[in-house]
Amino acid sequence: MIPFNKPYLGGKELEYIRQAVASGKISGDGIFTKKCHAYFEQKYGFGKALLTTSCTDALEMAAILLDIQPGDEVIVPSYTFVSTPNAFVLRGAKIVFADSLPDHPNMDVSKIEALITPKTKAIVPVHYAGHACDMDAIMAIADKHGLFVVEDAAQAIDNYYKGRALGSIGHMAAFSFHETKNIIAGEGGMLTINDARFFQRAEIIREKGTNRSQFFRGEVDKYGWVDVGSSFLPSDIIAAYLYAQLEMLDIIQARRKQIWDAYYEMFAELEAEGFIQRPKVPDYTTNNAHMFYIVCRSMEERSGLMNFLKEKKIGAVFHYLSLHKSPYYQDKHDGRALPYADHYTDCLLRLPLYYELVTPEKMYIIQQVKAYFAQLA
Numbered sequence: 001m002i003p004f005n006k007p008y009l010g011g012k013e014l015e016y017i018r019q020a021v022a023s024g025k026i027s028g029d030g031i032f033t034k035k036c037h038a039y040f041e042q043k044y045g046f047g048k049a050l051l052t053t054s055c056t057d058a059l060e061m062a063a064i065l066l067d068i069q070p071g072d073e074v075i076v077p078s079y080t081f082v083s084t085p086n087a088f089v090l091r092g093a094k095i096v097f098a099d100s101l102p103d104h105p106n107m108d109v110s111k112i113e114a115l116i117t118p119k120t121k122a123i124v125p126v127h128y129a130g131h132a133c134d135m136d137a138i139m140a141i142a143d144k145h146g147l148f149v150v151e152d153a154a155q156a157i158d159n160y161y162k163g164r165a166l167g168s169i170g171h172m173a174a175f176s177f178h179e180t181k182n183i184i185a186g187e188g189g190m191l192t193i194n195d196a197r198f199f200q201r202a203e204i205i206r207e208k209g210t211n212r213s214q215f216f217r218g219e220v221d222k223y224g225w226v227d228v229g230s231s232f233l234p235s236d237i238i239a240a241y242l243y244a245q246l247e248m249l250d251i252i253q254a255r256r257k258q259i260w261d262a263y264y265e266m267f268a269e270l271e272a273e274g275f276i277q278r279p280k281v282p283d284y285t286t287n288n289a290h291m292f293y294i295v296c297r298s299m300e301e302r303s304g305l306m307n308f309l310k311e312k313k314i315g316a317v318f319h320y321l322s323l324h325k326s327p328y329y330q331d332k333h334d335g336r337a338l339p340y341a342d343h344y345t346d347c348l349l350r351l352p353l354y355y356e357l358v359t360p361e362k363m364y365i366i367q368q369v370k371a372y373f374a375q376l377a
Helices: 013-022 031-044 055-065 083-089 135-145 196-206 212-216 236-247 249-266 268-272 299-311 339-347 359-374
Strands: 048-052 073-077 094-098 104-107 120-123 148-152 172-176 189-193 292-296 348-351
Touching: 013 031, 013 236, 031 048, 031 189, 031 236, 048 055, 048 196, 048 236, 055 083, 055 148, 055 172, 055 189, 055 196, 073 083, 073 104, 083 094, 120 135, 135 148, 189 196, 196 212, 236 249, 249 268, 249 292, 249 359, 268 359, 292 299, 292 339, 299 339, 299 348, 299 359, 339 348
Parallel strands: 073 094, 073 120, 120 148, 148 172
Antiparallel strands: 048 189, 172 189, 292 348
16 A cells, blocks of 8 residues: 555654653753754744644644634635634634635635724635745735734745745744654644744743743743743654754655656646646745645546545545535634635545655556546546
């Protein structure tokens, strides 16, 4: 079986975990956590980087930092993972869903302004497949209306918008290091903060609402409970694994891009024949090769292809289900049709893409996808 995903062990992960244990401190903010923070801030220009136990936790921290209150409205794409809106729903927010673009699962920025009301507090663009949303347009809308922007960059590590690292543009951003991502720690995430107003409070919220970080830096003579918060710190064992991955980042990315480019080239004929759509990478974004997907003509063809590949021992998966139609939120949605979100829900299929996917496996996957559509011709 060719799995959909396979976690990658670069070589130094276990050694760094051993070093973390030998240091005598494997709880949060140990030596490898600090190394990761410095790496991200220096390489990508993030104002402040804070590792978290997940991207979900990073989003929940963002919602607390923005002081989201019951009745506040937050604009979120419908085609995303549940963590994106749920972080704000937990604070009492009303979610206003935006549709996707006709040619890309990212939110349609041209429709955002019409969704803004006096109750709108934030916009949360999701960089689907790592490809940037049009951040200049989003930030201009946010500035015009006095709104905050939280980038959901779960899939967007090491990707850029017009030369700027994703996660460095909005007021804050959330990243994922789940085992399905380019750079992994099993579980794990990061909140990046680019507005200095939030630096100090972010540390407090991450440390259970205490000023413990300031205490350990010698900035206060004792620490206590000063705000709301939770335990968002990951173990330094997680950070040790992550840091080893970061040292391999360029190698990992080059390999993933090689696989992505091969898929893209080899499926050009299927697109020309009208069977599928390949990913469209906007001119303003680089491509970090987080995922390769194809968009089929219908749910029936997508389901047929997925089952066909399963029979051929290939793991391919569909992705998000439109959240405006979810059992939890459909009665809370304002009733607008979001046809493009529904289109990707029904028709998008993700193919295996991971570092250790070897060329014979890659070519076999391509051949079998072509074989499926050949029988429909």
